[in-house]
Amino acid sequence: MEVAEIPAYTAFASRKKGERVTARLIVRRVRTRPGAVAAGKAYSSRANRAHLHKHSIKAVIPEKKDQVANCKKKGSRGGRPVTFDAGLYRDRSD
Numbered sequence: 001m002e003v004a005e006i007p008a009y010t011a012f013a014s015r016k017k018g019e020r021v022t023a024r025l026i027v028r029r030v031r032t033r034p035g036a037v038a039a040g041k042a043y044s045s046r047a048n049r050a051h052l053h054k055h056s057i058k059a060v061i062p063e064k065k066d067q068v069a070n071c072k073k074k075g076s077r078g079g080r081p082v083t084f085d086a087g088l089y090r091d092r093s094d
Protein backbone atom coordinates (compact mmCIF):
# COMPACT_ATOMS: atom_id res chain seq x y z
CA MET A 1 0.00 0.00 0.00
CA GLU A 2 1.34 3.43 -0.94
CA VAL A 3 1.80 6.12 1.68
CA ALA A 4 -0.66 8.34 -0.16
CA GLU A 5 -3.36 5.66 0.12
CA ILE A 6 -3.17 5.23 3.91
CA PRO A 7 -5.42 8.22 4.91
CA ALA A 8 -8.07 7.14 2.41
CA TYR A 9 -7.89 3.53 3.60
CA THR A 10 -8.19 4.45 7.28
CA ALA A 11 -11.25 6.58 6.52
CA PHE A 12 -12.75 3.70 4.58
CA ALA A 13 -11.94 1.05 7.22
CA SER A 14 -13.29 3.08 10.15
CA ARG A 15 -16.68 3.80 8.59
CA LYS A 16 -19.89 2.42 9.94
CA LYS A 17 -21.89 -0.06 7.94
CA GLY A 18 -23.83 1.69 5.19
CA GLU A 19 -22.02 5.00 5.74
CA ARG A 20 -20.58 6.68 2.71
CA VAL A 21 -17.01 7.91 2.84
CA THR A 22 -15.63 10.69 0.73
CA ALA A 23 -11.93 11.13 1.15
CA ARG A 24 -10.08 13.85 -0.66
CA LEU A 25 -6.38 13.48 -0.60
CA ILE A 26 -4.25 16.26 -1.99
CA VAL A 27 -0.68 15.29 -2.70
CA ARG A 28 1.49 18.02 -4.11
CA ARG A 29 4.91 17.53 -5.54
CA VAL A 30 7.73 19.97 -5.21
CA ARG A 31 8.10 21.79 -8.47
CA THR A 32 11.62 22.59 -9.50
CA ARG A 33 12.86 24.22 -12.64
CA PRO A 34 16.37 23.75 -13.98
CA GLY A 35 18.64 26.75 -14.28
CA ALA A 36 20.01 25.58 -17.61
CA VAL A 37 19.30 22.91 -20.22
CA ALA A 38 22.14 21.45 -22.28
CA ALA A 39 21.22 19.83 -25.58
CA GLY A 40 22.76 18.94 -28.92
CA LYS A 41 22.69 20.93 -32.14
CA ALA A 42 19.52 19.15 -33.24
CA TYR A 43 17.57 21.19 -30.65
CA SER A 44 18.91 24.62 -31.63
CA SER A 45 15.70 25.84 -33.29
CA ARG A 46 14.31 29.27 -32.54
CA ALA A 47 11.13 27.72 -31.10
CA ASN A 48 13.07 25.61 -28.58
CA ARG A 49 15.14 28.60 -27.48
CA ALA A 50 12.04 30.79 -27.18
CA HIS A 51 10.29 28.19 -25.02
CA LEU A 52 13.26 27.96 -22.66
CA HIS A 53 13.59 31.75 -22.52
CA LYS A 54 9.88 32.10 -21.72
CA HIS A 55 10.35 29.79 -18.74
CA SER A 56 13.55 31.57 -17.58
CA ILE A 57 15.78 28.61 -18.40
CA LYS A 58 19.23 29.17 -19.86
CA ALA A 59 19.76 27.31 -23.15
CA VAL A 60 23.19 25.70 -23.51
CA ILE A 61 22.78 24.63 -27.13
CA PRO A 62 25.37 25.21 -29.86
CA GLU A 63 24.18 26.69 -33.14
CA LYS A 64 24.31 24.79 -36.41
CA LYS A 65 26.77 26.05 -39.01
CA ASP A 66 24.00 26.87 -41.49
CA GLN A 67 22.19 29.00 -38.90
CA VAL A 68 25.37 30.95 -38.19
CA ALA A 69 25.95 31.41 -41.94
CA ASN A 70 22.40 32.68 -42.47
CA CYS A 71 22.81 35.24 -39.70
CA LYS A 72 26.11 36.44 -41.14
CA LYS A 73 24.57 36.64 -44.62
CA LYS A 74 21.84 38.96 -43.30
CA GLY A 75 24.41 41.28 -41.77
CA SER A 76 23.08 43.65 -39.13
CA ARG A 77 19.55 42.29 -39.65
CA GLY A 78 20.73 38.78 -38.77
CA GLY A 79 20.05 39.29 -35.09
CA ARG A 80 22.16 38.95 -32.01
CA PRO A 81 24.32 35.84 -31.80
CA VAL A 82 23.15 33.34 -29.19
CA THR A 83 25.09 32.98 -25.97
CA PHE A 84 26.81 29.66 -25.48
CA ASP A 85 28.63 28.38 -22.41
CA ALA A 86 31.13 25.82 -23.70
CA GLY A 87 32.00 24.66 -20.17
CA LEU A 88 28.41 23.75 -19.30
CA TYR A 89 27.99 22.07 -22.68
CA ARG A 90 31.12 19.98 -22.12
CA ASP A 91 29.77 18.81 -18.75
CA ARG A 92 26.28 17.89 -20.04
CA SER A 93 26.81 14.13 -20.04
CA ASP A 94 28.32 13.88 -16.53
